[in-house]
Amino acid sequence: MQNLNPTRIIARRGRDIMLIGALFLLGGLVVSGFGLLILIVAGSNIIGILVGIIGLVLLIVGIGFIIRGLTYRRDNEIARVVGDTLARELDEKYVFIRNLSRNRLGYLDALLLGPSGALVFRVTDANGIYLNEGADWLERKGGETFTLSRNNWTRECVTDVYALRNYLGRRGLGEIPVYGVVVFTNSQTQVSTRQPVVPVAELRTLMVVLRREYLAETRVTDDKVQAATKAVYDL
Numbered sequence: 001m002q003n004l005n006p007t008r009i010i011a012r013r014g015r016d017i018m019l020i021g022a023l024f025l026l027g028g029l030v031v032s033g034f035g036l037l038i039l040i041v042a043g044s045n046i047i048g049i050l051v052g053i054i055g056l057v058l059l060i061v062g063i064g065f066i067i068r069g070l071t072y073r074r075d076n077e078i079a080r081v082v083g084d085t086l087a088r089e090l091d092e093k094y095v096f097i098r099n100l101s102r103n104r105l106g107y108l109d110a111l112l113l114g115p116s117g118a119l120v121f122r123v124t125d126a127n128g129i130y131l132n133e134g135a136d137w138l139e140r141k142g143g144e145t146f147t148l149s150r151n152n153w154t155r156e157c158v159t160d161v162y163a164l165r166n167y168l169g170r171r172g173l174g175e176i177p178v179y180g181v182v183v184f185t186n187s188q189t190q191v192s193t194r195q196p197v198v199p200v201a202e203l204r205t206l207m208v209v210l211r212r213e214y215l216a217e218t219r220v221t222d223d224k225v226q227a228a229t230k231a232v233y234d235l
Contacts (some may be wrong), residue, residue, distance in 0.1 A: 001092065021064070033053030086230070089207050095225070098111075105167040111164070131191075133156060137152050157198045176219075
């Protein structure tokens with residue numbers, strides 16, 4: 001199995017964000033200088049102050065973009081752990097892409113492409129006691145009864161599944177079936193399910209869950225797998 005991280009795309013996106021930030025900074029300096037000029041030459045305090053405020057806002061936005069570009073997520077470590085687990089079981093026909101972010105697709109923790117179709121991963125290292133009932137997630141804290149959790153990995157995964165279906169459909173690959181799975185990587189976490197909308201697995205049960213549903217059939221030809229890989233990953 002190929003285990004990929006789109007580092008080139010990520011690096012380019014980080015550079016693009018920093019370039020946008022630099023342009024905002026330059027614009028902020030120019031506008032601020034113009035505001036100062038108005039204050040000195042024209043003696044118009046109100047207009048000069050307003051222009052100066054606009055320049056300051058541009059400077060702040062520019063700094064924000066630069067910080068975002070410098071801190072752009074280079075990898076998803078818990079998704080990498082999932083990929084390492086899958087690599088021990090799946091052959092070269094499968095491609096695992098982690099930390100995936102594309103325009104009009106959004107961000108995916110990880111994506112598996114192969115003869116069985118496309119599988120979207122929502123990966124979490126959350127620690128605790130959780131119960132998944134249908135599309136809802138409940139959490140038990142301090143030995144008390146289960147209460148509705150502020151996390152809903154099922155909803156997030158379903159959102160990602162629909163985003164990928166639309167993304168592939170726009171590229172003439174709508175016949176590729178898209179599935180989803182929620183994976184817990186923390187060995188201390190206790191998870192139970194009741195009629196889950198999206199399959200839920202831990203690392204130790206991941207292959208069992210995938211063989212039961214996703215890996216049960218061959219649904220996609222090799223050329224379609226290659227086309228889907230090319231559509232989401234800049235080789």
